[in-house]
Amino acid sequence: MERKIYITYGTVIEKMTEELLEAVNAAALIGQKNSKIVLKPNLVVPSDPSDGATTHTEIIETIICYLQERGFDDITIAESSWVGARTEDAFNLLGYHRIEKEYGIKLLDIKKDRFETVERYGMKMEVSKTILDADFLIDIPVLKGHCQTKMTH
Structure with a gap:
């Protein structure tokens, strides 16, 4: 599979997404309309996206609209905040329950x-069953530096 990096510039998040x-x-890459699609944002801590640690909610909503407009409806947002933070707090702060319902x-x-x-690669790890069972995973990272490594997403 050929790997490419796509870059866009601007200030209107929805348009850029x-x-x-x-x-x-993306629709052609996913293929079947009944595919299990998992969106994996970065909600490491309950924090506003303007702080640079979490995925902008507008990106998530634009991806969901794009997918639903093209007939994809088996969509799950799956995330886990880091050790010591509650994912539920991030969901609440950033409006993910509203997105779920809407x-x-x-x-x-x-x-x-x-x-x-x-x-x-010779390592054993525990992986989310939902992510393993997904037909298509869309990782929506936030490029940032932090204390545990030089750069992460």
């Missing part, structure tokens, strides 16, 4: 999910 989804032809999607705190042991 839509442009990227169109540029990568768009009829599923919302999952990965900390409450079932896990499966997966071995890759």
